Amino acid sequence: xxxxxxxxxxxxxxxxxxxxxxxxxxxxxxxxxxxxxxxxxxxxxxxxxxxxxxxxxxxxxxxxxxxxxxxxxxxxxxxxxxxxxxxxxxxxxxxxxxxxxxxxxxxxxxxxxxxxxxxxxxxxxxxxxxxxxxxxxxxxxxxxxxxxxxxxxxxxxxxxxxxxxxxxxxxxxxxxxxxxxxxxxxxxxxxxxxxxxxxxxxxxxxxxxxxxxxxxxxxxxxxxxxxxxxxxxxxxxxxxxxxxxxxxxxxxxxxxxxxxxxxxxxxxxxxxxxxxxxxxxxxxxxxxxxxxxxxxxxxxxxxxxxxxxxxxxxxxxxxxxxxxxxxxxxxxxxxxxxxxxxxxxxxxxxxxxxxxxxxxxxxxxxxxxxxxxxxxxxxxxxxxxxxxxxxxxxxxxxxxxxxxxxxxxxxxxxxxxxxxxxxxxxxxxxxxxxxxxxxxxxxxxxxxxxxxxxxxxxxxxxxxxxxxxxxxxxxxxxxxxxxxxxxxxxxxxxxxxxxxxxxxxxxxxxxxxxxxxxxxxxxxxxxxxxxxxxxxxxxxxxxxxxxxxxxxxxxxxxxxxxxxxxxxxxxxxxxxxxxxxxxxxxxxxxxxxxxxxxxxxxxxxxxxxxxxxxxxxxxxxxxxxxxxxxxxxxxxxxxxxxxxxxxxxxxxxxxxxxxxxxxxxxxxxxxxxxxxxxxxxxxxxxxxxxxxxxxxxxxxxxxxxxxxxxxxxxxxxxxxxxxxxxxxxxxxxxxxxxxxxxxxxxxxxxxxxxxxxxxxxxxxxxxxxxxxxxxxxxxxxxxxxxxxxxxxx
Numbered sequence: 129x130x131x132x133x134x135x136x137x138x139x140x141x142x143x144x145x146x147x148x149x150x151x152x153x154x155x156x157x158x159x160x161x162x163x164x165x166x167x168x169x170x171x172x173x174x175x176x177x178x179x180x181x182x183x184x185x186x187x188x189x190x191x192x193x194x195x196x197x198x199x200x201x202x203x204x205x206x207x208x209x210x211x212x213x214x215x216x217x218x219x220x221x222x223x224x225x226x227x228x229x230x231x232x233x234x235x236x237x238x239x240x241x242x243x244x245x246x247x248x249x250x251x252x253x254x255x256x257x258x259x260x261x262x263x264x265x266x267x268x269x270x271x272x273x274x275x276x277x278x279x280x281x282x283x284x285x286x287x288x289x290x291x292x293x294x295x296x297x298x299x300x301x302x303x304x305x306x307x308x309x310x311x312x313x314x315x316x317x318x319x320x321x322x323x324x325x326x327x328x329x330x331x332x333x334x335x336x337x338x339x340x341x342x343x344x345x346x347x348x349x350x351x352x353x354x355x356x357x358x359x360x361x362x363x364x365x366x367x368x369x370x371x372x373x374x375x376x377x378x379x380x381x382x383x384x385x386x387x388x389x390x391x392x393x394x395x396x397x398x399x400x401x402x403x404x405x406x407x408x409x410x411x412x413x414x415x416x417x418x419x420x421x422x423x424x425x426x427x428x429x430x431x432x433x434x435x436x437x438x439x440x441x442x443x444x445x446x447x448x449x450x451x452x453x454x455x456x457x458x459x460x461x462x463x464x465x466x467x468x469x470x471x472x473x474x475x476x477x478x479x480x481x482x483x484x485x486x487x488x489x490x491x492x493x494x495x496x497x498x499x500x501x502x503x504x505x506x507x508x509x510x511x512x513x514x515x516x517x518x519x520x521x522x523x524x525x526x527x528x529x530x531x532x533x534x535x536x537x538x539x540x541x542x543x544x545x546x547x548x549x550x551x552x553x554x555x556x557x558x559x560x561x562x563x564x565x566x567x568x569x570x571x572x573x574x575x576x577x578x579x580x581x582x583x584x585x586x587x588x589x590x591x592x593x594x595x596x597x598x599x600x601x602x603x604x605x606x607x608x609x610x611x612x613x614x615x616x617x618x619x620x621x622x623x624x625x626x627x628x629x630x631x632x633x634x635x636x637x638x639x640x641x642x643x644x645x646x647x648x649x650x651x652x653x654x655x656x657x658x659x660x661x662x663x664x665x666x667x668x669x670x671x672x673x674x675x676x677x678x679x680x681x682x683x684x685x686x687x688x689x690x691x692x693x694x695x696x697x698x699x700x701x702x703x704x705x706x707x708x709x710x711x712x713x714x715x716x717x718x719x720x721x722x723x724x725x726x727x728x729x730x731x732x733x734x735x736x737x738x739x740x741x742x743x744x745x746x747x748x749x750x751x752x753x754x755x756x757x758x759x760x761x762x763x764x765x766x767x768x769x770x771x772x773x774x775x776x777x778x779x780x781x782x783x784x785x786x787x788x789x790x791x792x793x794x795x796x797x798x799x800x801x802x803x804x805x806x807x808x809x810x811x812x813x814x815x816x817x818x819x820x821x822x823x824x825x826x827x828x829x830x831x832x833x834x835x836x837x838x839x840x841x842x843x844x845x846x847x848x849x850x851x852x853x854x855x856x857x858x859x860x861x862x863x864x865x866x867x868x869x870x871x872x873x874x875x876x877x878x879x880x881x882x883x884x885x886x887x888x889x890x891x892x893x894x895x896x897x898x899x900x901x902x903x904x905x906x907x908x909x910x911x912x913x914x915x916x917x918x919x920x921x
Contacts, residue, residue, distance in 0.1 A: 364494070664681070676698055
């Protein structure tokens with residue numbers, strides 16, 4: 129809706145500056161595209177250049193006649209597709225050649241209250257006559273001297289002792305105010321000339337765009353009593369929240385409404401006038417509603433640039449009316465497929481094909497097309513994509529007659545984000561369907577067709593996530609943060625226990641660090657979980673590293689052992705449990721300060737006990753379900769958004785598949801003469817699982833199903849060993865040790881031997897493996913190689 133201004137100035141250009149400022153601040157729907165002066169040294173030209181505006185000097189001495197000079201000025205203005213010419217201190221009388229080129233599209237400002245004191249100097253004669261009130265006038269230019277129709281005026285009292293200079297300063301202040309206001313009235317199409325003399329200022333909402341007015345009737349410009357085109361709004365929404373009120377508001381502001389299908393019915397039933405979209409396109413809705421708005425009469429009206437006269441003339445030739453506002457929200461694809469998941473329809477043998485067909489029908493085509501078209505042309509079209517935006521848009525339209533450029537641009541940003549998210553959600557859904565299709569073919573003993581795209585990762589990665597909630601702050605108080613979740617229930621269910629699906633039963637809101645540590649605790653606990661028939665497991669995490677862990681016959685014993693792993697570090701930690709919490713365990717939990725407790729459930733009695741520590745965040749979720757889901761092969765349907773792990777780097781994204789333990793203890797390779805005992809093997813398996821969740825370089829020491837020492841995040845492995853055995857102390861005697869990667873030197877083995885470690889598990893693969901093996905043999909230790917490394921960064 130922005131118009132293009134050409135400004136002519138001979139002097140310092142203070143009015144030019146006021147217009148530029150008003151444009152850049154969004155106070156007028158106009159932009160200065162060229163500044164022309166008859167003086168080479170005019171400061172106005174420098175002002176234009178400072179703002180990146182084309183500045184042109186047209187030297188009158190190079191032309192034999194004034195008409196020839198003005199013809200060149202007109203040529204420059206038209207080459208910049210100027211809609212309105214603004215004279216801002218231009219000290220030359222313009223010719224009929226100029227006026228005929230821009231009829232009723234030339235404005236001037238004069239430092240007097242016209243029709244009094246026209247001419248070159250309006251100040252001195254006013255003071256000579258002793259007027260008590262002077263001022264300034266904005267008017268259209270005609271062939272006379274300051275005689276054109278008056279648009280706006282501002283009065284300035286004349287004070288005793290005023291000189292032309294002191295009065296001029298006060299008048300200039302008013303000029304800087306009313307000139308942009310007059311330009312805005314023109315831009316809004318609210319100026320109509322009556323009887324070729326008087327300018328009528330139309331009420332807000334009864335205007336047509338100045339661009340349309342200026343180009344109507346083959347470029348005749350603003351004509352006396354010219355008919356007005358109401359602004360047009362296209363409404364097509366699935367979510368009808370606030371629709372009727374929004375429609376009424378637009379009609380009250382002079383908008384003509386066009387709508388389709390159910391949206392049109394809702395508006396019409398409320399008694400609000402609306403034009404069906406098929407009246408605009410000349411075609412009925414087709415293909416069961418698949419084709420409604422995909423038509424040049426719609427997209428031509430949205431996409432036509434108002435600053436290109438050729439665009440407007442072209443749509444006019446085809447009878448296409450410009451569309452100034454588009455309000456669209458999309459078919460509920462996400463809600464549809466999530467509802468199917470809740471009902472089990474997406475995986476049922478008898479229902480999945482019908483569910484897939486329903487999902488496909490809920491892929492919106494026309495809606496995103498209109499959203500993208502309007503967002504692309506946001507300089508002229510307001511794009512509204514959510515009912516929450518209705519009140520704000522109406523407010524701007526009521527206040528200023530338009531939506532400011534910076535707001536339209538932000539609405540366009542939101543629109544493109546919305547369509548990108550919508551498509552990404554569809555892609556994530558289809559990815560899961562394709563993976564399940566291929567798995568089904570394999571289960572039937574058939575060879576699946578080769579994938580269309582080779583490789584484990586797509587060439588272009590789109591990951592849909594929706595904001596669950598804002599967080600108080602990020603890792604540190606000065607950082608901002610939010611928590612996002614995958615939009616598809618099927619992906620979340622296939623992953624088993626996930627924090628987005630957890631139910632918080634008590635405590636303060638989760639922080640960024642709470643969520644990060646809770647995820648680390650959850651994954652470590654699931655690593656130790658062996659299902660309902662296996663031992664109970666507990667894990668305590670601090671700063672993303674396990675500080676305690678244990679497995680035992682019952683969850684109370686497992687937690688007590690976990691606490692004893694490191695009674696100091698667990699303070700302020702996060703605890704994950706693989707069994708529900710009862711009153712007895714709750715009594716143990718409240719004895720120390722914990723940030724978060726995760727468990728499959730909490731009995732009413734436990735919740736009553738835990739009220740003693742109301743700030744403890746209690747999260748109920750099926751701990752252990754994810755590991756069982758992965759083991760069953762179900763998580764493959766989660767797709768990129770579910771199973772890929774991602775980490776940002778500046779300007780990029782690292783993506784990998786999850787680190788799953790694929791080599792079981794039965795596949796480990798003993799490399800020493802002494803084999804681990806059964807008890808040592810159980811502890812080695814436990815230590816290996818925990819070690820996988822410790823930051824590298826990672827060392828864990830364990831005994832009797834309990835973590836008793838951790839060496840995390842050291843820059844060399846032997847220091848991690850020293851930390852782990854030092855933490856274990858005397859308990860290290862008879863314990864086992866795990867290392868997430870190979871030992872590059874035998875020094876780590878020697879430190880472990882002095883601490884009393886009896887068995888070691890490590891991946892192997894070092895050039896000096898033989899030296900490590902010899903060190904174990906000399907110490908009488910057993911050592912096994914897994915052949916599988918588990919770095920964690």
